[in-house]
Amino acid sequence: MDTKRPLAGVPEDPNHVEQPETPKAFAPSRPPLKPHERVIFALDVPDPTDAEKFSHLLAGQVGGFKIGLELFVAAGPSVFDLIGPNVNVMLDLKLHDIPETVERAVARAGELSPFGVKFLTLHVQQRETMRRAVKAAEKSGIQLLGVTVLTSMTETDLKDFCYEGDALGAVLSRAKLAAEEGITGFVTSPREVAILRRTYPHAVLVTPGIRPTGSTEESDQKRIGTPGQAVEDGADYIVVGRPIRDADNPVAMAGLIAAEIELKTP
Numbered sequence: 001m002d003t004k005r006p007l008a009g010v011p012e013d014p015n016h017v018e019q020p021e022t023p024k025a026f027a028p029s030r031p032p033l034k035p036h037e038r039v040i041f042a043l044d045v046p047d048p049t050d051a052e053k054f055s056h057l058l059a060g061q062v063g064g065f066k067i068g069l070e071l072f073v074a075a076g077p078s079v080f081d082l083i084g085p086n087v088n089v090m091l092d093l094k095l096h097d098i099p100e101t102v103e104r105a106v107a108r109a110g111e112l113s114p115f116g117v118k119f120l121t122l123h124v125q126q127r128e129t130m131r132r133a134v135k136a137a138e139k140s141g142i143q144l145l146g147v148t149v150l151t152s153m154t155e156t157d158l159k160d161f162c163y164e165g166d167a168l169g170a171v172l173s174r175a176k177l178a179a180e181e182g183i184t185g186f187v188t189s190p191r192e193v194a195i196l197r198r199t200y201p202h203a204v205l206v207t208p209g210i211r212p213t214g215s216t217e218e219s220d221q222k223r224i225g226t227p228g229q230a231v232e233d234g235a236d237y238i239v240v241g242r243p244i245r246d247a248d249n250p251v252a253m254a255g256l257i258a259a260e261i262e263l264k265t266p
Contacts, residue, residue, distance in 0.1 A: 035265060036258040037063035038231060040090050040206070042241030044068055048075040048082055054245065055083035061254045064088030064118065066239055080115035088118045090206070090239070094147050095122035095133070103132040110140025119185070119206065121145045124174040127181050134182035143204055145185040146178040148192075151209040151224070168192055175200070190225025190233070197234025207235040212243050212257055227257045228264035 039062040043051045051071055058065075067089055071079060080089070091109055095102050102122060109120045122133060124146045137144050148171040163170055171192045178186070185204035188196050193207050209224040230238050240257060247253035 033063070033236070035261040036061060036254070038235070038237050038261055039227075039254060039257055040064045040066050040088075040237050040239045041244055041254070042066040042068065042092075042208075042239050043071050043083070044241045044245070046070055046074060048079055051075070051079060052082040054250070055087065057250060058244070058254055059084065059087065061251055061258075062244075063237065064090060064116075066090040066092050066241075068092040069094070077112065077115075080112065080117075083116075085116070087116045089116045090119040090121070090145075090237075091117050092119075092121045095120075096125055097129075099126070099129040099132050102129050103136045106133045106136040106142070106144070107139070110137060110142045113140045113142055117142060119143045119145050119204075121147055121187055123147045124178045124183070127177070130178055130181040130183055143185050144183055145187050145204070145206055146175065146183040147187045148174040148178070149189070151189045168195065171196070172199070179203075188235075190230045190235075193225075193230055193235050194233035204237075205235050206237045206239060208239040210238045210240045210243070210257075212253070213260060226260070228260040231261050232264040 041054065041058055041062045041064075043054060043065050045051050045054065048071065055065055065083060065087060067079060069092070072091070072093065075082070083089075091112070095105055097105070106120065106122070109117060120137070120142050122130075122144060124130070130146070133144060149167050154167070168191070171188065172195070175186055175196060179200060185206065186196060187206050187208065189209050190207055193205055196203065196205060207225070207230045210227055210230060211224050213226045213228070227238055227240070244250045244253045244257070
């Protein structure tokens, strides 16, 4: 008799998708969004003045801005004064530390809500850390987004961390762990967004690794996809950086991406 058991959250049959009970913390429905509101522009720039330039240029053309480690380390909270009021911000710090440190960091990030900080990322990690992070987020209402497997990681990278399954199995296993502790949103690559949408129908899903249709750009991100396909598969928001930032006309490129989303929006 085979005594091997699959990892939690990983279906034995690759064509079969389990439908776990949706955690009570998940909202019953998500508000409809216009195509351009689904686009989060990644302010992945080293100079705060560049962040100011792009945020003003793209105001009203995208739904929000992602502030990552590079820019936040360079400018700190003063960056919010540069990008202006009335914008939605994804604070992409990918918190990963001991429970108390993450709990306190989430609480402090929540204090940035008046500056438009709507989302905060953290790595899926030990249960106590996520449980305390969820509790710390309650006061401000900031939306936590669990990072399961980075879009740059391959099966080879996972094996280096002693995980013998594929990326999809790792994503499902970690998402299940996070959902059980009250995490209601995830950062997910284009390759896993469809199965996460089916598994957690009311979760907030944010998808990076986006390249416009026809793009030949090389990237350190491995699990990538197009804007339209990501939204059709269930992404609430997509994160786009270089294709807009490096375009001859960033505003026009943002418009093309929104148009592609509109064609695929249910």
